[in-house]
Amino acid sequence: MVDGTNERGWQPLITDPERRDAIAAVVVDIVTQTAAWRRDHAAPNEHEADYATLRIYVATDDTVPDPDDEAGQALAAAVTGIVDRSGPALYGGAARVAFAVGHLSAGEDADLACEMIERSLLRFVEQPGDGYDLISGYVGIAVPVLQRIADGKPSPSSQPLARSILDHLERL
Structure with a gap:
């Protein structure tokens, strides 16, 4: 949720700092709750690509850092699990x-x-x-x-x- 990006023509939708902070808090909560749910439940491989997408997007600007590379692990699991699709x-x-x-x-x-x-x-x-x-x-x-x-x-x-x-x- 940073102010800049390397994409041409990109502009933030939410410019008010207080609203951005509130929205970022909701995003952090969603990611935290999703990660907690995944720890307690065996996620089917069909959800790994989506989880990787979520984690990469929110880690890109450090809204939710991914020091353990959960995004990479989920993407690898999605590729490995393709035979189950x-x-x-x-x-x-x-x-x-x-x-x-x-x-x-x-x-x-x-x-x-x-x-x-x-x-x-x-x-x-x-x-x-x-x-x-x-x-x-x-x-x-x-x-x-x-x-x-x-x-x-x-x-x-x-x-x-x-x-x-x-x-x-x-x-x-």
Whole structure:
């Protein structure tokens, strides 16, 4: 909840210092309670990518520091647990993990994880199907691959996957 960022055109929504402090306190409470709940309950792998996203966002400006790298651990658990996911969907599936990895991390490990997930998604997309929506269909599967292409970090599977998705969408 800092005043500046490296994003061009970014401006804070809440400029009153007292309101910002009050909102920051609520955010800290949410993160603290979520972390406590996770310690007391075995979180299913489907929530790891979301927890990683939460922790990275609030640690970026030290609203809630992450000295133990809970965000990194959750992201690693999301990648490891991808075999337990029920499908490719952006909502709770392999595409969700690909989006989180591509959005929250960088480097060779992230590139390798995204490449492996994209290859898996490409195998799925090569099968006939008719789901086109953002939540569980082809449009949602396209989100992480288009993100990587737009960010200039496509894998060898990115363009074939994007083309295959577009082919499916054209047929629908």
